[in-house]
Ligand SMILES: [Zn+2]
């Protein structure tokens with residue numbers, strides 16, 4: 001009886017399921033298929049497969065192997081024949097990312113993929129892992145139980161099964177997310193002691209004030225000149241002159257650029273990050289004029305301001321790190337799920353400086369995330385947590401823009417420059433609010449929606465927010481967001 005009912009299902013759906021599975025794994029299936037041996041009692045799991053003989057034994061009595069379950073099982077078990085190849089493929093990605101492969105991951109992938117394969121053939125089917133809540137079990141006693149792997153499979157492996165990206169990209173993203181979820185790798189590593197980076201930013205901000213650039217009066221940077229004056233009282237006349245010359249050099253050069261949009265300044269910031277990693281300044285890829293200014297100013301900065309700047313960085317870290325430890329995983333899982341993007345396995349370094357930029361924080365593709373720690377930057381407490389995630393989300397800018405442009409092209413429109421950023425403001429704020437309900441997002445506290453982003457408030461509230469609340473898919477939301485903000489046809 002078991003045999004005839006399952007055989008019929010195999011005849012009808014086997015080819016679809018097999019194609020789905022072999023494509024997903026990018027691995028081959030023996031041309032002659034696998035022999036299935038039916039026994040009344042197989043083992044506790046209802047079925048098992050033996051790697052030595054390519055043989056599959058299925059229990060005909062277990063309720064987990066009846067009907068469609070039987071169909072799922074007779075594909076699940078042969079997939080174990082791939083175990084070595086799958087561990088090897090994961091191993092390659094894990095090595096590149098410097099993370100280990102969770103022991104339960106290959107088996108959880110089989111449960112997930114075989115279940116999805118049957119569901120593709122028969123949409124009303126509830127996969128075995130869900131029906132019997134296999135996710136509760138410790139499949140092999142790993143530190144990252146299957147229950148923690150399931151959301152990662154939904155977030156990363158399912159879009160891949162639906163056609164997004166390559167197998168190895170998906171495996172790498174799974175490992176990165178698993179490393180995050182197991183708590184074996186940090187979400188952020190906060191750097192407090194980066195001397196050259198702090199010196200450069202102090203000069204940068206003071207130079208903007210000296211050049212009378214309007215945003216030098218913004219709260220994140222307004223205190224810098226007064227602090228510079230207070231520190232200077234301990235200096236000799238000669239030191240004071242050298243320092244003033246350095247500020248003037250910045251005022252007429254680097255301080256007139258913005259590291260967010262200026263590649264050459266972003267490159268200097270990146271080189272200074274490397275310098276703080278132990279590179280000698282003589283070998284840094286910084287033009288010699290800028291290097292000379294930094295070299296001359298360094299001993300003066302070290303004496304007059306660096307001790308208090310470093311202390312301010314360290315106390316910021318001491319206040320924000322507990323918030324990351326408490327809420328970081330929740331925020332991270334929300335934003336990666338909402339954006340459908342993955343986080344680097346080793347997290348993002350956050351570089352702390354006392355004065356960063358008129359905006360308080362910024363990020364560049366070369367330097368990473370730069371955050372201000374001074375009290376007036378507004379980045380204290382949960383605002384600091386929100387902005388760390390906000391800046392990290394800028395690392396997805398290229399991918400997000402590509403997605404948005406894909407939707408805009410279809411209706412012959414351009415994506416407004418301000419849209420990806422407004423999405424980050426809303427998403428990072430809502431993610432922190434998702435973790436801590438009393439959090440009021442930064443953009444609301446500081447009235448940003450009433451200013452530059454005002455035209456986007458309504459579309460984001462009507463389209464993007466409902467998506468964050470669970471309605472529809474990301475790409476549906478992006479498509480209608482693009483249509484509405486460009487005045488194109490609404491879907
Ligand atoms: Zn299995």
Ligand SMILES: [Zn+2]
Pocket residue numbers: 390391394421424
């Ligand atoms: Zn931003």
